[in-house]
Structure formats: C-alpha cells, structure tokens
Amino acid sequence: MVSVSVLGLAALAVGPLVAANAIPERSAGLTTSLRAVRNSHAASHVHARGLSRYGRAIPEGLASLVRRGDVDGSTVTTYDAATGEWAVIAAFGTPPQELPILLDTGSWDCSQSEKSGLPANISLYEPQDSITARLLKGYTFDIIYGNGDQETSGDIEASGDVFLDVLTLGGITAPSQAVESIVNYTSGFAELGATGIVGMALKKNNTVKPVKQNTFFDNIKDKLSLPVLVADLYLEAESHYDFGYINRSLIDEPLTWTPVNTSDSQQGWWSITVDGYEVGSDGLYVESPFASIVDTGTLQNLFPSEIVSAYYAQVPTAVNSTEYDAFVFPCNETLPDFSLTISGKKFTIPGSLLNVGVVTGDTCMGNIQVIPPATNGGLPQPNACIGASFMLQHLFVFDLGALHIGIAEKSYIENTTFVDL
Ligand SMILES: *[C@@H]1O[C@H](CO)[C@@H](O)[C@H](O)[C@H]1NC(C)=O
Ligand SMILES: *[C@@H]1O[C@H](CO)[C@@H](O)[C@H](O)[C@H]1NC(C)=O
Ligand SMILES: *[C@@H]1O[C@H](CO)[C@@H](O)[C@H](O)[C@H]1NC(C)=O
Numbered sequence: 001m002v003s004v005s006v007l008g009l010a011a012l013a014v015g016p017l018v019a020a021n022a023i024p025e026r027s028a029g030l031t032t033s034l035r036a037v038r039n040s041h042a043a044s045h046v047h048a049r050g051l052s053r054y055g056r057a058i059p060e061g062l063a064s065l066v067r068r069g070d071v072d073g074s075t076v077t078t079y080d081a082a083t084g085e086w087a088v089i090a091a092f093g094t095p096p097q098e099l100p101i102l103l104d105t106g107s108w109d110c111s112q113s114e115k116s117g118l119p120a121n122i123s124l125y126e127p128q129d130s131i132t133a134r135l136l137k138g139y140t141f142d143i144i145y146g147n148g149d150q151e152t153s154g155d156i157e158a159s160g161d162v163f164l165d166v167l168t169l170g171g172i173t174a175p176s177q178a179v180e181s182i183v184n185y186t187s188g189f190a191e192l193g194a195t196g197i198v199g200m201a202l203k204k205n206n207t208v209k210p211v212k213q214n215t216f217f218d219n220i221k222d223k224l225s226l227p228v229l230v231a232d233l234y235l236e237a238e239s240h241y242d243f244g245y246i247n248r249s250l251i252d253e254p255l256t257w258t259p260v261n262t263s264d265s266q267q268g269w270w271s272i273t274v275d276g277y278e279v280g281s282d283g284l285y286v287e288s289p290f291a292s293i294v295d296t297g298t299l300q301n302l303f304p305s306e307i308v309s310a311y312y313a314q315v316p317t318a319v320n321s322t323e324y325d326a327f328v329f330p331c332n333e334t335l336p337d338f339s340l341t342i343s344g345k346k347f348t349i350p351g352s353l354l355n356v357g358v359v360t361g362d363t364c365m366g367n368i369q370v371i372p373p374a375t376n377g378g379l380p381q382p383n384a385c386i387g388a389s390f391m392l393q394h395l396f397v398f399d400l401g402a403l404h405i406g407i408a409e410k411s412y413i414e415n416t417t418f419v420d421l
C-alpha cells in the first residue's frame with residue numbers, strides 16, 4: 001500500500017523508499033520510520049564540528065588532527081556523507097536524486113552543497129537534472145554558523161540560490177520544498193563537511209530572503225497522523241527517525257513533556273528549560289535552571305562552563321586543554337554519570353557514554369564540553385545544547401503541534417561505548 005500517493009508528484013518521487021520505510025497508516029494521517037545510518041567520526045572531528053557550529057575558532061592542535069583525515073591532503077574534512085553521526089536518505093527532485101542528509105533539529109534551512117570544489121565521488125543535489133526544480137528568482141539565503149564574527153570565530157558562511165522542488169523522506173513528500181543550493185561558501189564552511197542538511201528547527205529563523213520559507217517538517221506536518229518527529233538513535237543497533245507517530249514499545253515509562261520556549265529570543269531553536277543537574281550516580285543535585293536547545297545535529301552535550309567545571313571536578317585526571325579547546329583525560333579513565341532534571345524528572349547519561357573517543361595516543365575527549373560563548377554584536381548563540389549522545393538512552397519527541405518536547409528513557413539501552421579500549 002502506498003500511503004503517500006495523495007499528490008501526483010509523490011508517486012514519481014518515492015520509489016524504493018516506500019517499500020523500505022513506509023508504515024501502514026493507522027489513522028487519517030501519514031507515518032513513516034526513516035532508517036538512519038551511523039557514520040562514526042573521530043573525536044577530533046566531532047569536537048571541531050561542535051565548536052565551529054557554535055562560532056568558535058578551531059584551535060590549531062585540533063585543526064591539525066582534523067586535517068590528518070583529509071581527502072587528497074586538502075584542507076576539507078572527509079566528505080563521506082552529510083555532517084553528523086546519523087545520516088538518512090532523502091530524495092530530491094524528479095527523477096529522485098537520493099542523497100544522504102543530516103536531519104538537524106538545530107537549524108532551519110534545507111541546504112545542499114553544489115558540486116564545485118568537492119571530491120568527484122560525492123553525490124549532491126543537481127537542480128538542472130530535476131524536471132520539477134523551479135528557481136525562485138531574486139531569492140537568496142545566507143547561513144552563518146556561529147556568531148558571524150569573522151575576527152574571532154573564523155569564517156563559516158554559505159549562500160546561494162533557492163529552488164522549489166519535490167522532497168521525499170521515508171515516503172512522505174513535500175511537493176514544493178525550498179531547497180537552498182549553496183553557491184558561495186567560505187573555507188570555514190567547507191571544513192564542516194555539511195553537504196546536505198534538512199533543518200528541523202522552527203521556521204521563524206529560516207534564512208531565505210526576501211520571504212522566509214517553510215521547513216520540510218512544516219510542509220508535511222498537516223499530513224502526518226501526529227505532527228511529531230521522534231529521534232530513536234543508537235550506536236550499534238538500527239537507528240530511526242519516526243515521523244507522525246510515537247512508538248510506545250520503545251519506552252517503558254510515560255513521556256515527560258516540557259514546553260519549547262518560542263519567544264523570539266530563542267531564535268526558533270527547540271529550546272527548553274533544564275531545572276538542574278547532578279554529577280555522579282549519587283552526587284549532589286544542583287538546582288540551577290538554564291535554557292538549552294535540543295540538537296540532533298550535534299553529538300556532544302555543550303553546557304555553560306560552571307556545569308562543565310563541576311563535572312570534570314569529579315574526574316581528577318581531566319585537563320582543560322587549550323590545544324584542543326576541550327576537556328581531555330586518559331582513555332582508561334572511568335567517568336561519572338551525568339544527569340539533567342527536566343520538568344521535575346531526572347534523565348541520566350551514563351559515564352560510559354561520556355567518553356567520545358581518542359584524540360591522540362592515550363588521550364580521550366569528553367562528550368560534555370563548554371558551549372562557545374556569544375560575542376558582543378554577534379549572532380545570538382544558544383546557552384547550552386543537549387546533543388545526540390543524550391538521545392542514545394532517551395527517546396526524544398519533537399512536537400511541532402503543541403510545541404513541546406517529550407523525553408523518556410528507552411526500554412532498549414545498548415551496552416556499548418563510543419570507544420573500544
Ligand atoms: C570518496 O573518495 C575518497 C578518496 O578516495 C574516499 O576516502 C571516500 O570514502 C569516498 N567517498 C565516497 C562517498 O565514496
Ligand atoms: C556568489 O558570490 C559572487 C561574488 O561575490 C556574487 O556575484 C554572486 O551573486 C553570488 N552568488 C550567489 C548565488 O549568492
Ligand atoms: C533569527 O532571526 C532573527 C530575526 O530575523 C535575527 O535577528 C537573528 O539573528 C536570527 N538568529 C540566528 C541565530 O540566526
């Protein structure tokens with residue numbers, strides 16, 4: 001049964017994705033479970049991306065590690081897939097161009113790199129090969145990562161043309177999605193290796209001018225059974241992003257819901273309030289409310305420095321390294337657990353998942369790091385970021401209808417780590 005053929009174009013564009021991903025309709029709307037494939041990246045890449053995404057210059061020590069993994073010795077990172085640890089397949093245009101993308105709750109734009117300057121074996125969206133692509137004349141976009149202050153943060157910017165085209169994920173189609181085709185970009189942007197991103201944050205901060213465009217999520221939400229996106233991520237087991245339904249068999253406890261702060265001050269991020277935190281399994285709970293975005297596009301958890309200091313104060317061997325702009329420690333260190341309390345409920349990430357991997361030799365890097373601070377006059381920056389590593393033990397439900405986030409511990413929790421020692 002093709003549950004998505006409500007639109008003429010959809011039937012053309014869905015192809016094999018339907019068989020692989022579509023789930024029978026249970027109510028009036030559509031649902032789908034989209035398989036996500038993990039591309040593990042070295043700890044140095046993970047951290048470099050975390051820093052540059054939030055406007056921090058990459059220190060030379062870290063940059064030299066990142067460059068070691070390069071394609072053909074150039075200064076770009078390995079373009080093995082879309083940025084990020086989990087990639088999904090999206091079908092752009094007609095006939096469908098199936099490309100790996102990052103489903104990113106931390107940004108608002110659907111952007112695709114253009115071919116120039118990239119290794120030949122990387123597939124990218126080619127609007128000229130799509131009979132449904134329509135250029136939006138006079139429209140442009142300008143994505144700036146971080147604070148936009150090129151003096152202090154490097155130069156991470158991309159801009160280009162805007163097309164309307166068919167976009168299908170997991171058999172669900174937006175027939176007229178604004179696809180931002182990157183034409184001009186800076187070397188800093190190239191280092192992010194962001195070939196394809198489908199932004200899932202709130203559309204209010206989409207960067208298309210003169211008229212902001214809907215995100216894919218906004219374009220399909222009224223067709224869904226429920227207007228939700230669910231992240232169900234694992235390191236080794238099969239990961240999924242589910243649209244339109246909440247699979248209750250993934251959790252044994254009720255979801256704890258927390259409102260998204262939709263005020264303009266929060267820039268259209270999925271921003272929630274965290275009540276407090278705790279270091280260790282029977283540590284001291286520190287009540288200290290702070291705003292945090294929830295970002296599937298960042299692996300690490302990035303917090304204000306007092307929280308990060310409190311965490312590593314419990315790791316005697318940890319060092320605040322200027323070389324890597326990160327807290328590092330010997331790889332054989334046993335790390336304490338870390339918990340956040342949200343809407344009165346405590347959610348714990350075990351210490352075994354707080355080592356993101358080897359930086360160099362026997363030195364490993366933490367999955368909790370300081371969020372780069374905003375600078376005067378720069379673009380607003382989030383105050384904290386709950387990243388995808390927090391989603392390994394917890395199901396996260398992004399509800400675009402009620403604008404709240406649901407969190408629950410998952411029933412299946414892998415017994416695994418980022419680093420095999
Ligand atoms: C592209 O080629 C480079 C260099 O040969 C290789 O490392 C990389 O894995 C390839 N990427 C893809 C997507 O095939
Ligand atoms: C790219 O940059 C060039 C030079 O600044 C500019 O003329 C051109 O309009 C830009 N193209 C797009 C699509 O932004
Ligand atoms: C979000 O949009 C507002 C209004 O256009 C703008 O002032 C702000 O800089 C944007 N924030 C980010 C992080 O791009």
Ligand SMILES: *[C@@H]1O[C@H](CO)[C@@H](O)[C@H](O)[C@H]1NC(C)=O
Nearest residue numbers: 023033242247248249250412
């Ligand atoms: C719900 O999750 C269970 C457990 O992982 C899985 O077997 C089942 O296929 C999922 N159902 C749907 C509709 O996603």
Ligand SMILES: *[C@@H]1O[C@H](CO)[C@@H](O)[C@H](O)[C@H]1NC(C)=O
Nearest residue numbers: 260261262263265266273291
């Ligand atoms: C939203 O965030 C702003 C600070 O940026 C804060 O002043 C406001 O109280 C928050 N609103 C809610 C409902 O939490």
Ligand SMILES: *[C@@H]1O[C@H](CO)[C@@H](O)[C@H](O)[C@H]1NC(C)=O
Nearest residue numbers: 305306308309320321322370
């Ligand atoms: C880590 O060291 C840098 C200086 O290298 C300093 O600015 C920063 O505040 C330190 N971070 C913490 C959490 O102590």
Ligand SMILES: *[C@@H]1O[C@H](CO)[C@@H](O)[C@H](O)[C@H]1NC(C)=O
Nearest residue numbers: 317329330331332333334362
């Ligand atoms: C970690 O390894 C170092 C030597 O490399 C050793 O001195 C230390 O005792 C080890 N620590 C633990 C917790 O095993």
Ligand SMILES: *[C@@H]1O[C@H](CO)[C@@H](O)[C@H](O)[C@H]1NC(C)=O
Nearest residue numbers: 350352412413414415416417
């Ligand atoms: C996880 O795996 C380790 C090593 O195989 C084992 O010792 C440990 O008991 C397992 N823990 C759980 C919770 O299954």
